[in-house]
Amino acid sequence: MDDQQLQKLTQQLSLQYFHKPFQHKAYFNHRLKTTGGRYLLHSHHIELNKKYLTEHGQKELEGIIKHELCHYHLHLEGKGYQHRDQDFKALLKKVGAPRFCTPLPTMKKTTRKTRTYECKECGQAFLRKRAMDINRYVCGKCGGKIKEIVKKG
Structure with missing residues (x-):
């Protein structure tokens, strides 16, 4: 999957689950290491980690896209778009988006020496x-x- 296919998928999921158009850019950011994706407040773009597509598949990536679209639509509407806000939690539940993404198996948990x-x-x-x-x-x-x-x- 490339950035154009990701853009189409994001627009499709936005219309299907939120009944609103996604009018900004969605693209893969290869520098993301510990998160599945992020919504950028200043530009309204969505960046996604491509490793989640290769490691966990299309369904996990769609869940991450829905999560980021919750941030996107709530922010544009002026509602509570942060993880702690009730509007955000309610919208996640409504569209069936995960609150947290599945950890990558390649991410090692390092224990610090004390x-x-x-x-x-x-x-x-x-x-x-x-x-x-x-x-x-x-x-x-x-x-x-x-x-x-x-x-x-």
């Missing part, structure tokens, strides 16, 4: 995502020196 520090005097534990210079900082509870706890294994 570092554990402890006060030498009172034993207060500190969990940090980034390393800290133990010579510059002291315990906030008692003012004692801090040491890093190294996990074995």
Whole structure:
């Protein structure tokens, strides 16, 4: 599927489910990594992730298009178009669009290593995502020196 076919599909889905024309552009954006698509407020265009078509198929892509069309039509009408708005939730339910897209299997969930520090005097534990210079900082509870706890294994 190319951008012209995507444009036609988006216009067709807009008329079929919303009974309103889609008068802007819908196209694939190859730079999208973590989302199925997005509606651009300033230009009213819709960008879609082509990986969802190749990984999950046409039905998943149509669901994403309907989701983005909900943003589109509500924004143009001046109603609540954000995910938290009741207008948006009601329209999603009405047209059968998913609230969230299925995650791509190629997206790996990365777990960040956490570092554990402890006060030498009172034993207060500190969990940090980034390393800290133990010579510059002291315990906030008692003012004692801090040491890093190294996990074995």
